[in-house]
Amino acid sequence: MEAQSGLPGRFSRTVETITATVAIVGGILLLIVAGLVTTSVAGRWLFSKPIPADYEFVEIGIGVAVFAFLPYTQVRSGHIAVDTFTQRLPARVNAAVDAVWDLVLAAFLGFFAWGLVSGAQESFQYNETMVQISWPIWPVYAICAGLAAVAFLGALAVAVLKFGGRA
Amino acid sequence: QESVTLKLHHFLPPVSNVHSKLLEPWAKQVAADSGDRLKIEIYPAMQLGGKPPQLYDQARNGVVDIVWTLPGNTPGRFPSTEVFELPFVPAAKATANAPAAQEYGEANLAKETADVKLLSFWAHDQGLIHTNKPIAKMEDLAGLKLRNPTRLAGEALSALGAVSVSMPVPQTPEALAQKVIDGAVIPWEVVPSIKVDELTRYHTSVPGTPTLYTATFFLAMNKDRYAGLPDDLKAVLDKNSGMTFAKLAGKMWDDVGSEVAAKVKASGKNTVSEISEEEKARWVEATQPVRDKWVEDMKGKGLDGAALLEQAKALISKYSAA
Amino acid sequence: MSGVELALFGFAAMLVLIAIRMPIALAMLVVGAGGYAYLSGWNALFYYLQTNTYRQFASYTLSVIPLFILMGALAERSGMAATLFQAAERRLGRTRGGLPMAVILACTGFGAICGSSVATTATFGRAAMPELRRAKVDLGLATGTIAAGGTLGILIPPSVILVIYAITAEQNIAKLFQAALIPGLLAAAFYCIAIAVVVRRRPELAPPVEREIARLPQPVWARPAGGLLALAAVGAGYLGSVSVTAAVLGAIIGLVLLVADFALVPAAAVAVIVVGGIYGGVFTPTEGAAVGVIVMLIFGLAQRKLNVGNMREALLQTAETSGMIFLILLGAEVFGAFLALTRMPSTVAEMIGNSGMAPYAVLVGMLLVYIVLGAVMDELAMILLTLPVFVPIVLALDFGMSAEDVAIWFGILVLVVVGIGLAAPPIGLNVFIINKIAGDVPITRTYRGVMPFVIADVIRLALLTALPILSLWLVRVLN
Ligand code: NA
Ligand code: NA
Numbered sequence: 019m020e021a022q023s024g025l026p027g028r029f030s031r032t033v034e035t036i037t038a039t040v041a042i043v044g045g046i047l048l049l050i051v052a053g054l055v056t057t058s059v060a061g062r063w064l065f066s067k068p069i070p071a072d073y074e075f076v077e078i079g080i081g082v083a084v085f086a087f088l089p090y091t092q093v094r095s096g097h098i099a100v101d102t103f104t105q106r107l108p109a110r111v112n113a114a115v116d117a118v119w120d121l122v123l124a125a126f127l128g129f130f131a132w133g134l135v136s137g138a139q140e141s142f143q144y145n146e147t148m149v150q151i152s153w154p155i156w157p158v159y160a161i162c163a164g165l166a167a168v169a170f171l172g173a174l175a176v177a178v179l180k181f182g183g184r185a
Numbered sequence: 186q187e188s189v190t191l192k193l194h195h196f197l198p199p200v201s202n203v204h205s206k207l208l209e210p211w212a213k214q215v216a217a218d219s220g221d222r223l224k225i226e227i228y229p230a231m232q233l234g235g236k237p238p239q240l241y242d243q244a245r246n247g248v249v250d251i252v253w254t255l256p257g258n259t260p261g262r263f264p265s266t267e268v269f270e271l272p273f274v275p276a277a278k279a280t281a282n283a284p285a286a287q288e289y290g291e292a293n294l295a296k297e298t299a300d301v302k303l304l305s306f307w308a309h310d311q312g313l314i315h316t317n318k319p320i321a322k323m324e325d326l327a328g329l330k331l332r333n334p335t336r337l338a339g340e341a342l343s344a345l346g347a348v349s350v351s352m353p354v355p356q357t358p359e360a361l362a363q364k365v366i367d368g369a370v371i372p373w374e375v376v377p378s379i380k381v382d383e384l385t386r387y388h389t390s391v392p393g394t395p396t397l398y399t400a401t402f403f404l405a406m407n408k409d410r411y412a413g414l415p416d417d418l419k420a421v422l423d424k425n426s427g428m429t430f431a432k433l434a435g436k437m438w439d440d441v442g443s444e445v446a447a448k449v450k451a452s453g454k455n456t457v458s459e460i461s462e463e464e465k466a467r468w469v470e471a472t473q474p475v476r477d478k479w480v481e482d483m484k485g486k487g488l489d490g491a492a493l494l495e496q497a498k499a500l501i502s503k504y505s506a507a
Numbered sequence: 508m509s510g511v512e513l514a515l516f517g518f519a520a521m522l523v524l525i526a527i528r529m530p531i532a533l534a535m536l537v538v539g540a541g542g543y544a545y546l547s548g549w550n551a552l553f554y555y556l557q558t559n560t561y562r563q564f565a566s567y568t569l570s571v572i573p574l575f576i577l578m579g580a581l582a583e584r585s586g587m588a589a590t591l592f593q594a595a596e597r598r599l600g601r602t603r604g605g606l607p608m609a610v611i612l613a614c615t616g617f618g619a620i621c622g623s624s625v626a627t628t629a630t631f632g633r634a635a636m637p638e639l640r641r642a643k644v645d646l647g648l649a650t651g652t653i654a655a656g657g658t659l660g661i662l663i664p665p666s667v668i669l670v671i672y673a674i675t676a677e678q679n680i681a682k683l684f685q686a687a688l689i690p691g692l693l694a695a696a697f698y699c700i701a702i703a704v705v706v707r708r709r710p711e712l713a714p715p716v717e718r719e720i721a722r723l724p725q726p727v728w729a730r731p732a733g734g735l736l737a738l739a740a741v742g743a744g745y746l747g748s749v750s751v752t753a754a755v756l757g758a759i760i761g762l763v764l765l766v767a768d769f770a771l772v773p774a775a776a777v778a779v780i781v782v783g784g785i786y787g788g789v790f791t792p793t794e795g796a797a798v799g800v801i802v803m804l805i806f807g808l809a810q811r812k813l814n815v816g817n818m819r820e821a822l823l824q825t826a827e828t829s830g831m832i833f834l835i836l837l838g839a840e841v842f843g844a845f846l847a848l849t850r851m852p853s854t855v856a857e858m859i860g861n862s863g864m865a866p867y868a869v870l871v872g873m874l875l876v877y878i879v880l881g882a883v884m885d886e887l888a889m890i891l892l893t894l895p896v897f898v899p900i901v902l903a904l905d906f907g908m909s910a911e912d913v914a915i916w917f918g919i920l921v922l923v924v925v926g927i928g929l930a931a932p933p934i935g936l937n938v939f940i941i942n943k944i945a946g947d948v949p950i951t952r953t954y955r956g957v958m959p960f961v962i963a964d965v966i967r968l969a970l971l972t973a974l975p976i977l978s979l980w981l982v983r984v985l986n
Contacts, residue, residue, distance in 0.1 A: 038823060041830075045822030048573055049804070055797030059790040063750075066328045066348045073352050073567050076797075081565025083573060084833045090823065091830025097530035098831060098939040102951050104528050112528065119529050126536060130560045137558035140242075145486070147261035150336050150351045152482075154261075162561050198675045199895040229895050230675065234543075234555055234844030236562040246554035248547070353567050355674050356791055359665070362681035364788035380679040 033175045037089040040168055044086025051079035071150035078148075078158050085165035089172035092123070117180035124173035131170055134163035187415055188222040191406075194244075195253040196237040199229040202374055207437045208253060211425065219421040223414075225251065244405045245300045251406045257335050264486050265293045266401050268497045269308045271479055272341035272472040275399040276311075276505045277390075279442070282399055283307035283435030285500035287428050293493065302411040304404040304426035309372050309438045311396035312338065313388050315381045316368030319456065320389040322464050323471060332357050332369040338398040340475045342370065345468060358384060370398070373442035373449075382449045388457045391465045394505050395498075404430060514851030517542050518883055521842070522933075531939060532831070535838030535885070542845035555844070563837050567793065568667060572626045573829040574796035578803050579630030580821035585807030587774045588634035594771055596642070604706035604713045606642050607652040608699045610635045614656030615695040618663030620781045620799065622670070622792045624929050628657025628937045629828050632944035645712035646948045648705065651956025654937040655698055655964075658926035663691040665785070665792040668890065668925050672918045675894045676902075678911070685985050686915045686978045687922060690971055694926070697963040705959050729772050730765060737761025752787045759783070773806040831943060835885070835936065843888030852880075852892040860900035869904060870917075873897055874924055874968065881928020885936065889928065890921060912979055919978040920971060927964045930957050 054075055062068035069075070091097060099119075104112055138159035146155045193212070197203050204227065212225035231237065233249055240254035241262075256263040257270070269275055269289075275282050290298075290306030314320055316329060326347040333339030339349035350366050360366045361384040368385055376382050391397050404426065414422065449455045460468070476494070483490030508516065517538050524534040544552040582588040592609065599605030614631055621627050631653045639649035661668045664684035673680040706713045737758050744754020760776055781799045784790050790798060807813035813821075846852055859872040880889050901917045902910050929937045932954040942953045971977055 041826035042819060042822050045577070045826055048577055048822075048825065049800070051570070052574060052577075052797040052800040052804075055794050056801040059784075059794050059798060062330065062348070062350065063753075063789050066330070068330075068348065068350055070349075071351055073356075076570050077565040077567050080567075080570040080573060081561050084564040084829060085561075087573075087826040087830035088834065090826045091834070094827050096827040096831045096943065097532055097834060098943050099528045099530045100525050100933075100950055101528060102949070103526045115528050119533060122537065123530070123533050126533070126540075129556065133553075133557035133559075134561060137561070144259070144262045146259055149257070149260050150333075150339065152261065158565075159558065159561060162564075166560065198677065198898075200675075200677050200898060228847060230891060232844070232847035232892060232895070234840060234847075235559055236566075239559065239562055242554070242557075246550070246557075248551045248555045352791075355568065355670055356793060358673065358680045359670060360791050362679075362684070363785065363791065365791050365794075378677045379674075380677075380681075383679050384681065 027179075029175070030179055033172060033179075034093055037093045037168070037172050040086050040165065041090035044083040047079050047083045047086065051076055051083070054079070071148055074148050074150055078155075082158065082161055082165070085162045085169070088127070088165070088169040092120075092127075092169055092172045093176055095176070097123075113180045117177045120173050120177035120180065124170050124177065127166055127170040127173055131163050131166035134159050134166055138163060186222060187418075188224070189414060189418060190224045190226055191250040191410070192233065193225050193227045193251040193253065194231070194233050194240060194249040195227070195229055196231050196240065197229060197253075198378075201229075201378060202437065202441050203253065204229050206441065207434055211430065211433060215421060215425050218425065219418055223418045223421055241301070241403065241405060244407050247407045247409060249407075250410045251304070251404065254403050254405065256401055256403055260336065263294070263297045264483060264488060265297055265493060266290075266306070267337060267479065268490075268493050269399055269401050270335050270337045271476050271494070272337065272344075272398055273391075273395040273469045274476070274494070274497060274501070275308060275396055276394040276501050277396045278394075278505070279308065279310035279399075279435040279438035280432070281394070281435070281501060281504040281507070282310065283431040283438070284428060285497070285504045286401055287431035288504075289497055289500050291427075292496070298403075298405065300408065302406040302408050304406050304422070305430035305434070306401065306403055307431040307434045308399040308401045309374065310399070310435075310442050311390055312370050312372045312398045312400075313390045314368060314370050314397070315376070315385040316387050316389070317364075317385050318367070319387045319458070321458075321460060323467055329368060330366040332360070332366050334370050335398065335400055337475065337479070338370055338400075340478075341398060341472045344472045344475055346471075354379065361385065372399075372438065373445040374438050376445050376449070382445075382452070382455060386455050388446075388449060388455060390457075390459050391468065392459045392462055393465075394501065395469075397468075402434070510849035511851045511854055513542065513546070514846055514849040517842070517845060517849070522883065525934075530834075531934070532834040532838040535835070535842040539838065539841035539843070539845040543841065543848060546845070546848040556841070559840075560837060563840055564833055568670070569623075569833075569836065571621065571623050571667075571793055571796040572629070572832055573825055574800050575621050575623065575626035576629045576633070576828050577821065577825040578796065578799045579633040580824045581800065581803045581807055581813065581818075582630075582774075583634050583637070584817040584821045585773075585803065585810065585812040587777075587803070587806070587812075589638060590771065591774050592635065592638040601715060603710060603715065604702045606639060606644060607648060607702045607706075607713060610639065610652050611656050611659070611695055611698045611702070614653075614659040615663055615692070616778065618659040618661075618691065620665075620778070620785060620792065620795055621660050622665040622667045624658050624660040624668075624926070625832055625936060625940060626796075627660030628653060628940045629832070629944065631656060632941045633824060633828075636941070636945055643714050645956070646945065647952040647956030648702075648712045649956070650938075650941045650945050650948050650953040651958070651960060652698075652702065653941045654930045654935065654953065654957045655701075655960030657937045657941070658929050658964075659691065659695060659698075661922060661929075662687065662694045662926055664688060666922065668886075668922055669918060671887075671890065672894065672921060675890075676898045676914050676918065678914050678918060682911075682915055682982050682986065683918050685982045686919050689977055689981055690919050690923065690967070693967060693970075693977070694923075694964070697967050698960055701959040701963040733761045733763065733765035733772075735761070737765060752783075752789065756780070756783045756787060773810060777802050777806060828940070828944065832940065835939075836887070839885030839888045842884065843892055846884075846888070847892055853896045856893055856896035856900070860896070866904040866906055870901065870906075870920075870972065873901070874920060874972065877921070877924035878927060878931075881924055882931055883934050884928075885934075886925040886928045890925060894921070906975070908975065908979075912975070915982060916975045916978045920968065923964065923968045923971060927961060927968065930964070931961045932957070 058069035058072040141156040240252040244252040256266040342349040480490035521538045595609035740757025
């Protein structure tokens with residue numbers, strides 16, 4: 019099942035490669051989070067030395083990872099939809115409807131990206147830091163903004179492909 | 186005549202003391218003083234969306250009208266508030282800390298909270314160390330895994346030899362129940378809400394003022410929303426905020442605190458104790474680097490930490506004497 | 508429009524959008540955002556959503572979801588899941604419905620380490636679905652089993668829902684976990700009975716296993732490594748260089764390695780480390796998810812079952828499923844905020860609370876509200892919106908027991924209705940997740956497949972409502 023690509027053609031292969039790469043980076047981040055927690059747990063248990071602010075690193079890591087996953091989920095049509103009532107309609111109609119929803123989702127993702135950019139600016143301006151250690155938090159917002167932008171572009175690309183009857 | 190409904194958003198459950206014994210009576214008082222023209226609808230438990238760190242911005246941006254929040258939720262943004270959270274600065278009683286904080290806030294927080302209408306700024310009573318083994322001296326803390334309530338309290342715990350563990354509040358009772366941590370550091374008011382009295386047996390405080398730690402709170406309102414109120418309603422709100430609110434809050438923490446302390450003492454299973462004055466002197470000395478480091482850190486933010494610290498101490502002794 | 512009317516309109520709009528193929532997460536997002544703007548203005552919506560995506564995704568509590576999904580994907584890729592199910596087949600393959608029952612039992616065991624229903628569903632969707640497919644179990648029954656089995660993630664302690672309940676009702680989480688144990692095991696038993704009844708009536712749904720099941724391979728390193736580990740653990744414990752818990756844990760792992768069915772050793776070791784770690788006070792359940800991933804990874808690499816290729820696949824699967832779940836959670840948050848603004852949940856809750864009916868009638872009324880709401884909305888949002896009103900009302904009712912007993916009992920009932928909501932059509936998160944992971948099963952088929960389990964749930968709810976002692980007995984014995 020994994021080998022089959024949802025989107026044929028060179029453009030779609032490029033889109034899928036990019037989003038898959040971003041998703042893998044997110045997955046590696048997830049593994050790093052798991053390693054960090056395990057190290058902190060072991061340190062706390064064996065040597066009374068937990069990693070300071072470990073739970074905050076978990077939050078940041080998971081937050082960024084989820085943003086990195088979104089474009090891939092989008093491109094793989096991974097969001098759950100109910101097709102029970104529309105099964106009888108021609109495939110082209112359904113593809114067009116799906117494309118419209120992709121555009122709606124793209125609008126939200128674009129807005130989220132923009133919101134995170136301004137969130138990063140404000141966080142920078144207000145010198146916001148992590149709770150337990152004084153590291154600035156704005157780069158996290160900036161990274162998430164970038165990833166949301168990738169998801170926005172991914173959703174647009176999928177919509178274009180579906181309108182073109184290629185998906 | 187125009188009547189106005191304001192949305193007040195906070196993160197605690199409605200059964201909490203803050204909701205039922207502070208915010209609800211306060212909203213009632215405001216309604217009564219305004220002849221039911223100024224209504225405050227309280228939305229607990231982050232029902233209107235978002236996470237606790239976003240509360241301040243929700244008030245700033247007008248997502249809601251009023252928020253109850255902790256400056257510590259958005260660390261780095263309100264450095265001047267941190268002085269009350271330093272170890273062995275605050276008073277044992279909230280009835281001293283709260284008005285001291287309010288007066289300090291009026292003098293020092295205008296710039297940091299310029300983008301909201303700060304209705305009140307206050308601090309709770311003494312925080313205690315709740316553990317599964319008795320604490321009489323600093324050495325008893327060595328290696329104990331204690332959940333810290335704030336970054337600065339965490340630094341204090343480390344300075345005293347304990348293992349400062351950071352985790353969100355919801356995880357704390359679970360971690361205590363499973364003995365992943367050996368204790369938690371919180372004021373009495375929070376104890377029944379997360380059942381720390383059932384999950385730990387020893388409750389240790391330091392005698393008198395200054396005490397180990399406290400945390401500070403904001404009641405903040407959207408600026409435009411405040412400016413848009415009719416003058417008479419503005420006056421009602423003014424009358425019920427600032428020092429009035431801080432004193433109300435201080436009283437709530439002290440009342441609930443002594444109630445809970447009495448109940449825990451009476452349970453027979455728990456031991457409530459104070460360390461000796463001599464021992465406290467050692468703790469104060471051991472945590473001196475935390476205060477020094479804070480003063481040093483403030484330089485980098487263009488603040489005169491030493492002066493702020495002196496001012497806070499002076500206000501705390503002023504209201505402790507009162 | 509009154510708040511209640513507006514909320515009903517919102518539900519209707521969401522269901523219509525879902526019926527015309529709009530992704531469920533997006534439908535909740537669109538209606539929630541629209542309603543929010545209608546009630547609070549565009550400015551408020553705008554700033555509410557500004558950085559809310561990050562804040563919702565960066566959740567410590569929810570971190571278990573991608574971590575457990577990754578653990579499940581690694582278990583599948585490292586062959587650990589297949590090995591486990593082969594072992595189960597060898598013992599249960601001759602029983603009708605044996606494999607689906609084995610899945611329920613495995614979910615029960617997994618529920619002891621994972622506190623999230625969504626993560627349990629996704630994990631078993633990845634790990635058990637291929638095996639159920641291979642054994643030619645009817646796809647409706649297979650997906651229904653996993654959707655129902657997934658609820659054991661919250662029904663068996665630890666449980667994220669109970670943690671939220673404990674915070675909202677200010678109750679002792681340790682006692683709530685104790686109270687949940689018997690009802691949780693009861694749920695597993697009821698699910699197995701449901702399977703037995705279904706396959707008895709329609710035997711073709713779960714054909715007996717016909718093919719020869721291969722003997723499990725035996726790694727050469729297991730026996731010596733186990734012996735050495737047990738000796739080392741006991742020695743180190745005796746000399747006091749590690750804690751007693753560590754020594755006992757090490758000894759157990761060593762002994763298991765030494766004597767057990769070899770191919771099952773890695774899976775058993777992962778389970779022992781995670782379960783032992785949680786119940787031995789080494790780490791919290793949330794941390795356990797991370798530890799589980801690392802232990803699984805180490806075993807997979809040590810056995811040379813994991814390589815760059817299949818790790819890449821595991822990460823991509825995790826990405827796809829996690830992205831889907833978190834977007835739904837975001838949509839549910841926004842929809843929940845809109846509902847809070849309408850004040851519909853609190854209006855309805857107050858109506859029931861102030862109705863002056865007998866305590867049991869009020870309680871049953873609340874449970875019915877939960878079942879109705881649970882059918883059309885996300886459970887987490889549902890309890891966050893209603894508990895603040897319900898809890899004070901319930902605590903004020905006289906059931907002839909202490910307030911704490913009532914609070915604990917009600918917590919267990921809430922847990923059960925949340926479980927029903929997660930598995931019950933039409934809006935059931937577990938159903939959606941397993942359906943998406945299975946890929947080729949029409950959702951109506953999963954709906955039908957899950958219905959026997961929902962019926963079992965309703966019977967169990969009635970039983971737990973009628974007999975509070977089922978929830979309270981263990982708490983009394985242990986305290
Ligand atoms: Na569980
Ligand atoms: Na549901």
